[in-house]
Amino acid sequence: MRGKKWSAWLAVSAVVGGIVALGAGSGDGEEDRALARTRRQIRMLDDIYKTAVVLITKHYVNDEDDLPAGTAAIVLFGEIKKKGWHEVKLLDAAGDPIDDENTAQDGFEKAALEKMKAGSQWYEQQVTGEDGKRYLRVATPIPVVLEKCTMCHENYKEAQPGEAIGFLSYTVPMVE
Numbered sequence: 001m002r003g004k005k006w007s008a009w010l011a012v013s014a015v016v017g018g019i020v021a022l023g024a025g026s027g028d029g030e031e032d033r034a035l036a037r038t039r040r041q042i043r044m045l046d047d048i049y050k051t052a053v054v055l056i057t058k059h060y061v062n063d064e065d066d067l068p069a070g071t072a073a074i075v076l077f078g079e080i081k082k083k084g085w086h087e088v089k090l091l092d093a094a095g096d097p098i099d100d101e102n103t104a105q106d107g108f109e110k111a112a113l114e115k116m117k118a119g120s121q122w123y124e125q126q127v128t129g130e131d132g133k134r135y136l137r138v139a140t141p142i143p144v145v146l147e148k149c150t151m152c153h154e155n156y157k158e159a160q161p162g163e164a165i166g167f168l169s170y171t172v173p174m175v176e
């Protein structure tokens, strides 16, 4: 009985192993999988970062003197970049940032800004870095999720429900 189970398991793993080996051998297929894995990783990061910012704002930010979740996020993003995980920036899409540094800078970010303002939920571009490695750049919108956001960002009061007032700009190494 035991032996039978083992041989069945071995047969299954041989088939799975074969499929994995086949996949790894075919260039384009593997590239597509790296792209799919990187997209999935960014979707996960995006959900974690945005959920954290909303929870912190909801529970800990009660007046204008409290540390804004956005400021905390920028510090967190700095640490993540320093450790070489990936790069992510909190950028303005409403035209009047609190900190001018949070303005779209390069071609990708400027194109992303237009896409976000037009209602796009995901804008991406594949790039090769100076290190020769492949990266996926992605922008995702930030709407006025809580009434509280307008406490410090007066101009968000003019935003339509769901309209992007900001966005996150990711540059993530392709997950090989």
Ligand code: HEC
Residues within 6 Å of the ligand: 053, 054, 057, 061, 063, 064, 065, 066, 067, 068, 069, 070, 071, 074, 090, 091, 092, 093, 096, 097, 098, 099, 100, 102, 142, 143, 144, 145, 146, 148, 149, 150, 151, 152, 153, 165, 166, 167
């Ligand atoms: C307590 C004040 C405060 C609240 C509440 C607040 N923010 Fe901010 N926000 C800031 C500050 C200060 C910065 C600039 C941070 C920096 O550059 O270090 C900022 C930056 C930003 C930026 C980048 C553009 C810019 O203006 O510099 C976006 C986008 C943003 N916040 C969105 C939001 C959203 C969405 C909410 C509600 C969930 C929110 N903020 C709530 C104070 C606040």
